[in-house]
Amino acid sequence: MRRVRTAIAGMVLGTLGLAGCGQSSGSGSGTSATPVASGSAPAVGAFPVTVQAGNGSVTLTSRPGRIVSLSPTATEILYAIGAGGQVAAVDDQSDYPAEAPKTSLSGFKPNVEAIVAAKPDLVVLANDLEGVVKGLGKVGVPVLVEPAATKLDETYDQIRDLGAATGNADKAGQVADGIKGELDRLAAAAPKGKELTYYHELDTTPYAATSGTFIGQIYGLFGLKNIADAAPGAAGGYPKLSAEFIVKADPDLIFLADTKCCGQNAAALAGRPGWSGLSAIKDGHVVELDDDVASRWGPRVVDLAEAVSAAVQKAAG
Amino acid sequence: MTPPPPERPATPDGPDTLDGPESLDGPATPGGPDAADTPVASRTAAPVRSRGRSLAVAVAVLAISLTLGVMAGAAGLSPRAVALALADRLPFVSADSGLSPPDLALIFQLRVPRVLLAALVGGLLAIAGAGYQGVFRNPLADPYLLGAAAGAGLTVTLVVVFLGGNAGVAAVPVAAFAGAVGGVFLAYALGNTAGRGGGTATLVLAGVAVTSFLTAIQTFVQQLKVEELQRIYSWILGDVGGGGWEGLAMIAPYAAVSTVVMLLHGRLLDVLSVGDEEAVSLGLRAARVRFTVLLAASLATASAVAVSGLIAFVGIVVPHVVRRLAGWSYRVVLPLSFLGGAAFLVLADLVARLVLAPAELPIGVVTAFVGAPFFVAVLRMTKRVET
Numbered sequence: 001m002r003r004v005r006t007a008i009a010g011m012v013l014g015t016l017g018l019a020g021c022g023q024s025s026g027s028g029s030g031t032s033a034t035p036v037a038s039g040s041a042p043a044v045g046a047f048p049v050t051v052q053a054g055n056g057s058v059t060l061t062s063r064p065g066r067i068v069s070l071s072p073t074a075t076e077i078l079y080a081i082g083a084g085g086q087v088a089a090v091d092d093q094s095d096y097p098a099e100a101p102k103t104s105l106s107g108f109k110p111n112v113e114a115i116v117a118a119k120p121d122l123v124v125l126a127n128d129l130e131g132v133v134k135g136l137g138k139v140g141v142p143v144l145v146e147p148a149a150t151k152l153d154e155t156y157d158q159i160r161d162l163g164a165a166t167g168n169a170d171k172a173g174q175v176a177d178g179i180k181g182e183l184d185r186l187a188a189a190a191p192k193g194k195e196l197t198y199y200h201e202l203d204t205t206p207y208a209a210t211s212g213t214f215i216g217q218i219y220g221l222f223g224l225k226n227i228a229d230a231a232p233g234a235a236g237g238y239p240k241l242s243a244e245f246i247v248k249a250d251p252d253l254i255f256l257a258d259t260k261c262c263g264q265n266a267a268a269l270a271g272r273p274g275w276s277g278l279s280a281i282k283d284g285h286v287v288e289l290d291d292d293v294a295s296r297w298g299p300r301v302v303d304l305a306e307a308v309s310a311a312v313q314k315a316a317g
Numbered sequence: 318m319t320p321p322p323p324e325r326p327a328t329p330d331g332p333d334t335l336d337g338p339e340s341l342d343g344p345a346t347p348g349g350p351d352a353a354d355t356p357v358a359s360r361t362a363a364p365v366r367s368r369g370r371s372l373a374v375a376v377a378v379l380a381i382s383l384t385l386g387v388m389a390g391a392a393g394l395s396p397r398a399v400a401l402a403l404a405d406r407l408p409f410v411s412a413d414s415g416l417s418p419p420d421l422a423l424i425f426q427l428r429v430p431r432v433l434l435a436a437l438v439g440g441l442l443a444i445a446g447a448g449y450q451g452v453f454r455n456p457l458a459d460p461y462l463l464g465a466a467a468g469a470g471l472t473v474t475l476v477v478v479f480l481g482g483n484a485g486v487a488a489v490p491v492a493a494f495a496g497a498v499g500g501v502f503l504a505y506a507l508g509n510t511a512g513r514g515g516g517t518a519t520l521v522l523a524g525v526a527v528t529s530f531l532t533a534i535q536t537f538v539q540q541l542k543v544e545e546l547q548r549i550y551s552w553i554l555g556d557v558g559g560g561g562w563e564g565l566a567m568i569a570p571y572a573a574v575s576t577v578v579m580l581l582h583g584r585l586l587d588v589l590s591v592g593d594e595e596a597v598s599l600g601l602r603a604a605r606v607r608f609t610v611l612l613a614a615s616l617a618t619a620s621a622v623a624v625s626g627l628i629a630f631v632g633i634v635v636p637h638v639v640r641r642l643a644g645w646s647y648r649v650v651l652p653l654s655f656l657g658g659a660a661f662l663v664l665a666d667l668v669a670r671l672v673l674a675p676a677e678l679p680i681g682v683v684t685a686f687v688g689a690p691f692f693v694a695v696l697r698m699t700k701r702v703e704t
Contacts, residue, residue, distance in 0.1 A: 093544065108543035204486050205551050205559075228676075235676030240551075242391035243558055244427045245675035247419065261545065263482025273561035274426030277419045 051165045054145035055133050063167040064122035064142075068115055070107035071126035074146050075100050076298035077159050078124070080175050083166040089118040096292065096300070112136060122165065149214055149297035156180065159299070175299060182302045186309045187221040191316035197225045198253040199280075200294075204262050205240055213237040214297055215257075218305055222312050227251050247274050252315055254280040255287045255308070257294035264288075287311045371643040375656035379436070382660040386432035386667050391675040392423055399424060426561065434565055434624060435557040435666040435680075436659035439631055441572055441621040443658020446632030447639075447650050448579050448614035451586035452607045453517045459633035460618040463524040463611075467531035468500020469493040469622045474535045474549050478542045489552065490560070490567060490623040497619035503527045505611070517607070554679035555628035557666055568620035575620065576655060578613035582606060583648035590647070630684040631658050631665075634692045641699040661688070 050059045066088035069075040075094035078087055090100045091107045105114055107125060112135035115123060123136055123143045136143045144165060146158045156176040163172020198219060200209045208228040209215050216226055216237075227249040231239040258264045266286040270276045280286055287307055293300045387403065388396040394416065401414035402424055416424070445460040453462070461467075472492040476485050508523035539546060560567075585606045588596050593603045621628070635658040636650055643649050665683045672678055 106543070109540060203548060203551075205548075205556065207551075231676035232673055235673045239673070239676035240679070242670055242675050242677050244423050245391035247423045247427065248392035248394075249675075250419070261481070261548070262486050263484065264486075265483075268483050273430065273563070274422045277422055 046169075047167065049164050049167075051144060051161050053143075053161060054147045055128060055143060058142055058144055058165070060122065060142055060165055062121075064120075064165070066118070066120050067122045067124065067166065068105065068118050068120040069094060069100075069124045070105060070110060070115070071124055071146060072096070072107075072292070073126065073148075073296040073298040074124040074144075074158075074162065076296060076300060077162050077175075078166065080299040081159060081163050081166070081168045081172040083162065083168050086166055088120060112139070116141065124162065151214065152180075152183070152217060152301070155297045155301065158297075179299060179302055183218075183221060183305050186305050190222040190309065190312055192223070194316050195223065195225050196252040196312060196315055197227050197249065198255060199227050199246055199249070199251040200255045201258055201264070202238060203258045204264060206243065206246070207238050208241050209257075210237050210239065215294060215304075218301060219255075219308060221305065222308055224253070224308075224312065243272070243274065247278065250279055252280060253285050253287065253311055254278070255289055255294075255311075257289050257291050259288045260291040283315075285311065285315050368649050371649060371653055372656070375653050375660070379656050379660040379663075382663040382667075383432055383436060386435065386663045387424075387428055389667060389671060390428050391670060391677075392420070392428075394420060394424070403429075427558075430560070430562045430565055431558050431666070432663055434560045435662045437565065437568070437572055438557055438621040438625045438628065439635075439662025439665075440655040440659035441568075441576070441617040442628065442632040443635035443654040443661070444576060444579055444651055445614040445617040445621070446658075447636035447647070447654040448582075448586075448610045448617075449632075450636055451590065451647050451650075452610050452614070453521060454590060455517075455521070456637065457633070458521075460614065460621075461528075461627070461632070462521065463504040463615065464500030464527035464531060465497040465615060465618045465622060466500070466627050467528040467535070468496040468498070468503070469619070470496070470549075470553065470627065471531045471535040471538070472496030472499070473552055474538050477545050477548050477552075478538055490564065493626075494568075494619045494623035497622045498615065500527060500531060501611075501615040501619075503531075551679065552626045553681075555626035555681040555684075557625045557628075557662070557680060558670075558677070560624040564624040568624055571616050571620040575613040575617040579610060579617070580651055580655075582610050582613075583646070583651045586610065586647035586651075626681075628662070628681050628684055630681075630688045631662055634688055635661055638692065638695050641695050 047063055048059055048061045050057050052058075063086075065086050067078065067083065067086050068089045069078060069087060070091040072091070072094045075087070075090045076096055078084060079097050079100065084097075084099070087101060089103045089105060091105045092102065093107060094100050094102055103118070105111070105118070107127065108129065110125070110129055110132040112132055115132070115136065116139055120141055123141055125132065125143060125145050126147055128145050133143050133145060144161065146161065149155045149158065156179070159172050159176040159179075160169070163169040163175075200215060200219065201207070202209060208231075209226075210228045210231065211217065211220050211226040212229075219226060227246065228239055228241060230245070230249075231241065254269065256264045256269075265288050266281055266284070269278070269286060270281050275281065289304065289307060293304050388399055398414045398416050398420075401412040402416055402421060404410050405412040405414060406425075414421075442460055446458070449458040449460060449462055450456060452458075469492075472495055473489055476488045476492040480488055504524040504527040505520065507527060508520035511519050511523060539549060585601060588599055588601050589603060589606055596603050618632075636654045639650050639653040639657055643653055662680075662684070665687060666680055668687060669678045669680045669683045672683075
């Protein structure tokens with residue numbers, strides 16, 4: 001998952017301290033809090049507005065018209081809630097939707113001068129790396145840090161945050177409720193009574209995700225049992241599993257989130273030493289996910305849930 | 318950088334251990350009659366042990382390590398069943414392990430090749446480290462001294478960043494091998510043009526320059542695609558689980574040639590350790606010996622790096638442990654380093670596989686975390702031995 005990669009990238013770059021600060025305050029009471037907009041149900045255009053983001057409360061005096069998003073998930077949310085027209089520039093990883101104005105700006109190596117050159121009146125980030133929030137604060141640009149969600153509720157909150165901050169609160173509320181409704185509908189349709197096991201692969205090493213992670217909770221909606229949960233807590237939410245354990249566990253379903261990075265698919269799995277006998281491979285229950293969809297926490301979690309739902313129906317049927 | 322401190326002469330008997338100058342042109346035969354008879358003595362207080370006995374002990378330790386490595390694993394198969402399954406594969410033996418075909422595939426496609434690969438990689442890194450230490454007469458020399466790690470790091474980064482997909486995954490071993498060889502070649506070429514006539518200090522400095530330069534390029538390429546950093550980082554920490562029989566087969570020829578060449582040069586490294594001038598006066602072509610051993614050690618390093626990433630600590634420490642326990646002659650240090658390194662890495666991999674089972678630790682974490690206290694313990698145990 002990209003988030004793992006990013007976290008370790010931060011460690012290698014010696015910037016995890018900063019990233020961690022942003023994230024811990026976010027996953028605490030910060031960003032996930034319901035948007036404390038001035039006026040609890042702000043109508044479109046009710047500015048000034050105050051939003052609780054990962055970097056504390058941020059006040060916007062007027063409706064932003066030149067938003068710079070350095071977070072692919074935030075970009076997807078902005079377009080989903082109808083703020084696309086207000087977006088001036090997005091970072092080099094924001095590849096969805098296609099009409100987003102992709103630039104060479106980087107969310108991993110944010111450069112304050114380059115961001116300011118885009119003349120933003122709001123900057124949205126997932127990680128406060130290299131002191132970018134402080135830097136932008138010095139030049140008076142409002143910044144929202146919307147860190148990687150650890151729960152679905154945080155996704156809904158971030159959508160509402162961005163809705164309030166951009167003057168699209170009503171549409172944002174509809175989007176958030178819509179996602180929740182879709183996920184509930186898909187989960188309710190999941191076949192009951194048969195507990196299927198699964199393995200979610202992040203890369204070929206192989207790193208997996210446990211059910212405690214954001215993505216793991218999506219699988220949890222369908223009552224799936226994660227084989228990676230056997231790993232002790234010290235291995236973290238994204239443990240590197242022993243290949244022989246995966247073979248022995250023989251999961252009913254295999255979800256690949258390394259199709260783009262590493263070109264993995266059912267055929268590549270069958271070619272790994274000792275893997276060809278796995279029942280998920282023999283029975284055609286290997287699901288090739290889009291790496292990006294599986295690593296972002298925006299509106300496309302519905303696409304992910306649909307893929308999981310289809311696979312579960314097929315495997316149970 | 319200070320010039321490398323000279324190592325303690327390994328052949329206290331000096332010319333007495335040589336048959337005569339003419340024997341220096343060709344590699345000496347290890348295990349030859351006089352090798353077996355000559356006690357591996359040193360001026361230190363180390364216990365004098367026969368080479369044969371040390372070798373036997375090392376082989377036994379390795380055999381025990383391999384057995385443990387094959388018996389234990391995250392899949393939790395019973396050791397008895399694994400033993401029976403292994404026995405069943407021996408010629409003229411038939412044993413019913415009661416294991417299902419998937420379990421057997423697990424043992425023979427995943428666990429056995431993994432344990433063997435750990436052994437081979439550990440052996441290669443340790444003997445390469447001993448070879449480098451001999452050539453440079455520097456106890457701090459390790460297999461990555463001349464840019465092998467930086468070269469491999471750069472090429473692997475290039476492959477991960479620019480060659481996507483399954484092709485990129487498959488190309489990593491070849492890229493690592495080529496990069497390691499290329500890095501050493503660059504350092505050697507640079508050292509030879511900069512210094513006069515094979516001076517080792519210049520070569521070490523060239524290695525430092527090449528390492529810094531290649532690492533700079535690697536860092537630049539890496540930040541082009543920061544989201545792939547985790548893959549590169551996890552390769553750097555090392556892993557012997559991914560190679561399988563394919564990995565073993567791929568590096569076996571290089572491993573065999575480089576190991577044999579180094580083993581044959583044990584006696585010449587002993588002569589070299591008394592100093593260039595003395596060695597030359599004894600009829601040794603110092604530069605040629607150094608070049609041959611460097612080439613072989615670099616080939617061994619590249620082979621190990623190709624299938625396992627950059628596993629630290631094994632190459633520098635195992636030869637020292639061997640010296641402490643079994644004496645200074647390279648005729649002992651080289652083979653024992655191979656066996657000891659093999660056993661050490663098999664056990665380190667076992668720890669990496671079991672501590673968080675069914676999750677794993679990167680093996681590089683284990684080699685340093687377990688290896689460093691072990692090394693200190695050996696240093697203390699043998700503190701009457703001078704280093």
